[in-house]
Amino acid sequence: MSQSTRRTFIKSAACAVAAPTIVPRSVFGANAPSNRINVGFIGLGNQSKVDLPAFLENDDVQVLAVCDVNTGSIGYRVPEDFLGREPGKQSVEAYYADKSHSGSYKGCAAYTDFREVLGRDDIDAVVIITPDHWHATMTIAAARAGKDIYCEKPLSLTVEDGKAMVKAVREHKRILQTGSQHRSNDNMRRGCELVRNGRIGDLERITAYIAENNFTGPGTSWMPMPVPKGFDYAMWLGPAPKAPYHEDRCLYKFRFIEEYSGGQTTNFGAHSLDLAQLGHGSELTGPLEFTDAGSEWPESGSLFTTATRVAFHARYADGVELICETRPPGFGARFEGSEGWVQVDSSGVHASPKSLLTSVIGPDEFHLPVAVPGKPVTRYDRVSPQHVRNFLDAVKSRQDPIEPVEVGHRTATICHLGNIAMKLKRKIKWDPESEQIIGDDEAAGMLKRPKREPWEI
Template sequence: MPAAPNRRSFLGAAAATAVAGPLVCRQFAFGRPSAADKINVAVIGLGNQGFLDTKTFLANPACRVVGVCDVNRGSGGYRDESQFCGREPGKKLVDDFYGESGDGCFMESDWRKVVGRDGVDAVVIVVPDHHHERLAIAALEAGQDVYCEKPLSWSVAEGRRMADAAARTGRVAQTGSHHRSDANAVRLVDFVRAGGVGDIKRITTFIAPNNKVGPGPGWQPQPVPEGFDYAAWLGPAPKTPYHPDRCFYRFRFITDYSGGQITNFGAHSNDLAGWCMPEARPAAVTALAATWPAPGSLFSTAEVSKYRLDFTNGVPVTCQTDERSFGLRVEGTKGWVEHTSRKHSASSPALERELTDFVPAIGASVAHPSLTDPKGSSRLNNHVADFLRCVKTRETPVAPLSQGHYTAKLCHLGSLTLGLKDGYGETFAWDDAAERFTDGPNAELLDEANRRLDPRGA
């Protein structure tokens, strides 16, 4: 297990993400707390991203992490063998940070003991995608605010139900699309929306190739490790034999649990593309190319992907596997600009200088006070700070579940049509208001595409 961070290092990282002022939390529904009161947070899912999120919430003095929950007691084998995660390591991380002995934060293996629990104002959901819907809706309906990791949903219909639940309950709910809280991403989006590239002609979004290789045909079931509740991990997914490469970080490469790199990286790249065109909506999708694991392999999501979304404003957005791994290129009548996790670039030195010197009008694209010091915090710190600020003020965060659903939909439309046999090169018409395919190459493929919008049902 990596050494636990100390309080001094956490507080240093938190300096730019402090949220001051009185807090309005669930247990304070009928009263006004003092400035000393904190938002009580519980984290459900203590894996690779769960540890990152937990550290970020610990670093923010506006909240206190009061509980952790995971179906795994603790083991290695997450993103790499040395990464030791689970509920016991998660509890140790929290208790070491606060310098507590004894019980410290509570620890559970069943998420139902966290949702609705007294003294928990907000839950952080960092479990595999196929669990998101039921956990988030249960927490929202129990009166808790929710931070749910991206991609928001496992299917289009699940995302719709989650967004509807957030609207119905009026809770504060943030999707973990943290590139919306990246100063450079905000600069590019505002630059494009201010006409920096002229009229948009096309957008290309980048997603990473698979970074893990799973067992091929003939893989054999393995014994379930001690301390791991595999049945609970499967949850609503089909019952199937255990293999370590099915779970933990690698779940995202199996269609029963996730959509591969399309929904993983596309939840960021496609999010920025849609943000550049807030008035447009997808009107059609065309599956262009994909390569797949050999039949009978454990992994089942596409290894290399390419599909095109045609929007109502006439702009095509092509999402494709690329060595740049993440980002987008926006091409317009004045040239193109590109944003990746490493840098900005443009079609000419003059246009690149314009982009670099551009000062985002915070509020034009997004009301995001956490970006007032763009060099002071990481995008994840900014994103968590925005959520906690909105828990206090009851404002809408930068990535509400309605936006998370829309972005995930841009990914699901590609992954599900790529998965249709004989669907390559064929265009499916899409009604975004009804969230249904209205036309396709033939009635059989059209029916199958619509079935895949909600393959497990409500």
């Protein structure tokens, strides 16, 4: 959402304060209440600027609740963005007010504790956009509460978290979409289909691109800071170890601290390695070995602790080499084969020979699913709405969405194993069947992290 749109939202929300708490039927068009998906948002920070409008634009969605431990503040990825629980609620109410005849709407509840969202019988699905260290606890609790789940990428903080998420989602028969939205981009699908249908000959090597760190942090000289008013820091930390507050620990920048995230390895790997798996056709398995290839890490004692340069190599059972590196263009995957190459990135599909770009995939060849059949999308800003629509259709059909829990878990697993190999600076052997590290107890111990009470899974 642009700054000006958000300002319009907040302005019109302010006029709506005195309105009664009713849902005008006109807001939801032809969609009868029984056909409507009631949604709660958990985490109203940076990525909610993309995900919230992507849900709101659907006439068969009603956002009933938002939840954030931050009442509202600046200090997110775009420093002047004012985000959190209250701005989130205002955005939702302003959106519905804009669509209503009366021009007013009040009916979005705001919570600090996500368990209150999960406790509401009238909420069908939750959107989890919190830092990665919360994904497993919240997803599992949501599955137990009978909610369908759109969980942002990377799906997990650790491999064991991911396994537990798969188990809970399947046990409770929930729909889960992993928020790796580029899977729903038709350019990515097209590029991966070319590879899957042998247009570049035998696949030999895949390169997954990772972006450089976009913040450097305070280095080793950081000092604890007072917790800002309106920010529930204990609930932000949740399952993570106790740690003194610092502004660079929390909003957006958590992704550079190992307790909460896997750095750019998981942040961009959840997109680029996801495409690597899609083009390779190994979405429910993974490589057998992982080796550091010159990764770099911050100085000991720094607040930021994740890799400053990502570089690892892996190898699949069929001999295909996987290279994952901090390297331009920073997002996407390149597939090299015996007869050419294909690259998918934010600028589209590229190939050599160029004739591949117009090569038609015949009806009897292999086809990957289209996120929204009959409505392919390649515009970058329409990819998330497409991915969300795919989720909503899955909620209704009870068929898996384009990136179900197992696939998101396997992509995250590659990121985590890459991090372990880079951290230990030695080769890690992985059995994708049993999902165990072979012959290395120290590395195996890194597949799991303790969670603080009462957030164990």
